[in-house]
Each structure stands twice: as structure tokens, then as C-alpha cells.
Amino acid sequence: MNRRSFGALLGLALSGCAAVGPNYALPDRAAVNRPSAQGAFASGGEKGFVDAPLPDHWWQLYGDARLDGYITEALGANTDLRVADANLRRADAVVAEVAAGRMISTGISGGTSVSRPYTTGGSLPGVVGYDLGIALAYPLDLSGRIARAIEAARGDAEAVEAARDNVRVTVAAETARSYAAACTANMVLAANNRVLALQRQTLDVTQRLQRGGRGTAFDVTRAQTAVDQSEALIPAAIATRTAALYRLATLMGRAPADYPHEVEACTTPPAMTRPLPIGDGAALIRRRPDVRAAERTLAAATARIGVATANLYPQVSLGGSAGFTGPVSAFGSGNAFHMALGPLITWSFPNRPVVRAQIAQAGAAADAALASFDSTTLEALRQTETALSAYAREADRNAALARSQASAATAADQAARLYKFGRTDFLSLLTAQASLTTAQANLAASDALLIDRQVDVFKALGGGWQQ
Incomplete structure (x- = not known):
């Protein structure tokens, strides 16, 4: 042992449970510490948002008791969540296993043997002997190797817990999305049926006018074409609704055929009547489970540097053993008893270059974990900014489409009146009705997309994992 290693080991022994390797602290250079990551969102000033804390159960902002019940059921029965819960239990068991390394280890051994000198006649059975013993060992962990291993295992378990929470975020958001998709599909169906009813009225009028000599077969054919196109x-739309219902059932841990049948008739999707509370970047970073998982992975990787560094020093434990050894004929005699007590030392001193390489590997893994943590943080911010911008622009588009639909409805009504009294041609009526059909379809699709964009915002904000 060189003088430097001996001095380090002596210092560890005097300090009790000091652990080698770096103590974990969030690096100053981490992306989460940048002012631009902690501040207000670039799109947060839009009229559809408010700088207020996001509620833990954001879906309750819709005030829809049915939605609340579906999400509660999904969070209790979703199969992906069951997998995540099992992974977390496994990670906790790994922590318990590693922590058991601090406890006294015991071992019991026993065996028998037959020995015979080669000079003895071949027919003799020889001497039957036995060996019974018990051994105890208590690790002193002077270098903190076990402590760092426990620290790493806990970091891994906390990362798995955060991954489980991220599944909860996804399940809550996708359940809300599927429920809203089923309702909006019915809303689109209702809009299509309204247009279809109007076109059928036009077809009926056109057929009556043809019979009265004021219309042509060509007019009837064009009116029939418009009806067929709407049909x-x-x-x-029905296929979209069915797919949403099946998706909702799967998220709730049900078979697809066991979807909530009451949603089949839902024509009013959940509506947000207030600005969306979004908070700021600092709140987002604290709340997003994937950011937390990446940070805990970094903490575990940092602890593993200490595990590798501890291999530079001897691993010392206090041990003792006792037992009986001798021929079976003298079993239990005082002469057969043996006992040993003292420190047990293991050290890979000749393999120091190997240990140095392991330390370098652990350091590189920690650097990679930091880069992954930064990437996860920046991606969380990007997803949120993108979701906020997409929602704000769709809200603007939805308002414009609502105005367009109102104008198209007025024009279609005017064209129908003019055509009825012979003051305009049939092509003008069809054009006005086609414009109304397009405007209503676009508005219904935008209404559905607007709710989808709302869910994107809430999912990006990382809410809904809290128990």
C-alpha cells in the first residue's frame, strides 16, 4: 500500500462512514438552471392562457363528472400502469437487497469425508471425518462502497417511480382525449346530418320544380349528387367514434366491446370555459415526471462513481467462525472445537489499472446521464411551447371558422329563398349550400381539434400523476 492510499484509508476509518466519490448535487451547468428555462413561456401571453398553477387533476377544470369517473377508473385499472407498478415494486426490492449488504452475513457449512493411508490394506474402510462450522461477517464499509451502492439503487428506484408517474400522465390525457373524440365525432355527425337534411329539402324542392316544368333533370341530378356526397x-365519422370508444375501453382496462355505452350518444364534448392555467418553466420542470426520472438517473450514475472509486481501497469486515472438525468417533470432544475471530480484508491492489478504468467508465456514464437530463429538460420545454402555440393558433382559427360558418349559413338561406321565387339559378343555390357544408365541416373539425390541442397542453405540462 502506498503512502497516499494508506492515508486515505486511515482518514476513512477515523471519519466513520465517509464515502469516497463525488457527493451528488445538481450541476450548475445543467439546463434546468438557465434563466430561460425557469421563466415564463414564450406563448404564455396569449389570451387563452393564465399564469396560474396547474391543478393536480386538471381534467376537473372541465366540470364533467363522467370524464372524472372514466379517468379515475383508468388510473386504477390500466394495464400499462399495472406494469409500471410492478416495475416499481421490483426496483424497491433491489434497494432492499443492496441495503442488506450492511447487515451481518452468516454461513453454515458441514460435510463428511473418508480418508485412508495408501499403505493400509485395500479392504479397510479408512477414517470417517466431519467438519461443521458457522461463520459471521459484518462489513465496516470504511470506503462507503455499500453506502454509494444503496444511493445508486435508490436513485434508480426513484427514476422508475417517476417513469410510473409519467405513465399516469399519459393515461389521464389519453382517456380525456378518447372521451372527447367520441363526443366530437357525434358532434360532427350531427353537423353532417343538419347539412344533409338541408340538401334533401333542396332535392325535394328541385324534384317538385321539375315536375312543374320549372326545373330540369340536370338540376335534380346535381342536387342528388350533393346529398350523396354528404351521406x-x-x-x-361513425368509424372515428367507434375507434375512440374502443380506445377508451382499453385505457380503462376493459375489453373493447365493454366500452362505456353511454358515451355512444354523447354529443357535447367537454368544454373549457376559462383560460388554461399553465404556470411557468420552473413549475413545469418540477412537475414533469420524465425530467424527474432523468435527474434521478443522473444522481444514481454519480453514486456509481463512488462505488467504483471504493475499489481502490481494501474492503474490511469483522468476522468470526466456530465449529468442530475431526473424526466421527471423536464428535463433540473439546479437541475437535475450533474458533477464529478477526478482521477480514479483501483488496484488488494488483488490479488498480482495472479499477481506474472502471472509475473512468462510471464518470463517462454520469456525463451521459447529465446530457440526457439536459435533453429531457429541453424537450419538455419544446413540447410545452409547441402545444401552447398550436392551441392558441387553433383557437384563432376556430373563431374565424365560426364567423365563416355564420356567413355561409346566411348566404345559403338567402340563396334558397331567391331560388324558390325564381330570382337566382340552381347553380348559385348549390354553390351556397356547398360553401355551408364546407364551413360546417371545417368548424366541427376545428372544434374537435381544439379540444385535442387542449389535452396536448395538459399532457405537455405533465399534470395528472399525483395520487
């Missing part, structure tokens, strides 16, 4: 939109 062709209905199956796609």
Missing part, C-alpha cells in the same frame, strides 16, 4: 361523410 358519404357519415360512415367515416
Whole structure:
């Protein structure tokens, strides 16, 4: 042992449970410490948002008791969450296993043997002997190797817990999205049916005018084409609703056929009547489970540097053993008893270059974990900014489409009146009704997309994992 290693080991012994390797602290250069990451969102000033804390159960902002019940059921029965919970239990068991390394270890051994000198006649059985013993060992952990290993295992377990929480975020958001998708599909169906009813009225009027000599077969054919085109939109909306219902059932841990049948008739999707509370970047970083998981992974990687560094020093434990050894004929005699007590030392001193390489590997892994932590943080901010911007722009688009639909409805009504009294041609009526069809379809699609964008915002903000 060189003088430096001996001095380090002596210092460890005098300090009790000091641990080698770096003590974990969030690096100053981490992306989470940048002022731009901690401040207000770039899109947070839009009229649809308010700088207020996001509620833990954000879906309750919709005031929809049915939605609350579905999400509660999904968070209790979702299969992905069951997997995540099992992974967390496994990680906790690993921590318990590593922590057991601090406890006294015991071992019991026993065996028998037959020995015979080679000069003895071949027919003799020889001497039957036995060996019974018990051994105890208590690790002193002077270098803190076990302490660092426990620290690393706890970091891993906390990262797994954060991953489980991230699954909860996804399950809550996708349940809300599926429920809203089923309701908005019905809303689109209702809009299509309204347009279809109007076009069928036009077809009926056109057929009566043809019979009265004021219309042509060409007018009837064009009116029938408009009806057929609107009818062709209905199956796609029904398929969308069915897919959303099946997705909702799966998220709730049910078979697809066991979807909530009451949603099949839902025509009013959940509506947000207030600005969305979004908080700021600092709150987002604290709340996002994936950011927390990456930070805990960094902490575990830092602890593993200490585990590798501890291999530079001897591993010392206090041990003792006792037992009986001798021929079976003298079993239990005082002469057969043996006992040993003293420190047990293991040291890989000849392999120091190997240990140095292991320390370098652990350091590189910690650097990679920091880079991953930064990447996760920046990605969380990007996702949130993108979701906020997309929602704000869709809200603007939705307002414009609402105005367009109102104008198209007025124009279609005016064209129908003019055509009825022979003051405009049939093509103008069809054009006005086609514009109304397009405007209503666009508005219904935007209404559905707007709710989808709201869910994107809440999912990006990382809410909904809290128990």
C-alpha cells in the first residue's frame, strides 16, 4: 500500500462512514438552471392562457363528472400502469437487497469425508471425518462502497417511480382525449346530418320544380349528387367514434366491446370555459415526471462513481467462525472445537489499472446521464411551447371558422329563398349550400381539434400523476 492510499484509508476509518466519490448535487451547468428555462413561456401571453398553477387533476377544470369517473377508473385499472407498478415494486426490492449488504452475513457449512493411508490394506474402510462450522461477517464499509451502492439503487428506484408517474400522465390525457373524440365525432355527425337534411329539402324542392316544368333533370341530378356526397361523410365519422370508444375501453382496462355505452350518444364534448392555467418553466420542470426520472438517473450514475472509486481501497469486515472438525468417533470432544475471530480484508491492489478504468467508465456514464437530463429538460420545454402555440393558433382559427360558418349559413338561406321565387339559378343555390357544408365541416373539425390541442397542453405540462 502506498503512502497516499494508506492515508486515505486511515482518514476513512477515523471519519466513520465517509464515502469516497463525488457527493451528488445538481450541476450548475445543467439546463434546468438557465434563466430561460425557469421563466415564463414564450406563448404564455396569449389570451387563452393564465399564469396560474396547474391543478393536480386538471381534467376537473372541465366540470364533467363522467370524464372524472372514466379517468379515475383508468388510473386504477390500466394495464400499462399495472406494469409500471410492478416495475416499481421490483426496483424497491433491489434497494432492499443492496441495503442488506450492511447487515451481518452468516454461513453454515458441514460435510463428511473418508480418508485412508495408501499403505493400509485395500479392504479397510479408512477414517470417517466431519467438519461443521458457522461463520459471521459484518462489513465496516470504511470506503462507503455499500453506502454509494444503496444511493445508486435508490436513485434508480426513484427514476422508475417517476417513469410510473409519467405513465399516469399519459393515461389521464389519453382517456380525456378518447372521451372527447367520441363526443366530437357525434358532434360532427350531427353537423353532417343538419347539412344533409338541408340538401334533401333542396332535392325535394328541385324534384317538385321539375315536375312543374320549372326545373330540369340536370338540376335534380346535381342536387342528388350533393346529398350523396354528404351521406358519404357519415360512415367515416361513425368509424372515428367507434375507434375512440374502443380506445377508451382499453385505457380503462376493459375489453373493447365493454366500452362505456353511454358515451355512444354523447354529443357535447367537454368544454373549457376559462383560460388554461399553465404556470411557468420552473413549475413545469418540477412537475414533469420524465425530467424527474432523468435527474434521478443522473444522481444514481454519480453514486456509481463512488462505488467504483471504493475499489481502490481494501474492503474490511469483522468476522468470526466456530465449529468442530475431526473424526466421527471423536464428535463433540473439546479437541475437535475450533474458533477464529478477526478482521477480514479483501483488496484488488494488483488490479488498480482495472479499477481506474472502471472509475473512468462510471464518470463517462454520469456525463451521459447529465446530457440526457439536459435533453429531457429541453424537450419538455419544446413540447410545452409547441402545444401552447398550436392551441392558441387553433383557437384563432376556430373563431374565424365560426364567423365563416355564420356567413355561409346566411348566404345559403338567402340563396334558397331567391331560388324558390325564381330570382337566382340552381347553380348559385348549390354553390351556397356547398360553401355551408364546407364551413360546417371545417368548424366541427376545428372544434374537435381544439379540444385535442387542449389535452396536448395538459399532457405537455405533465399534470395528472399525483395520487
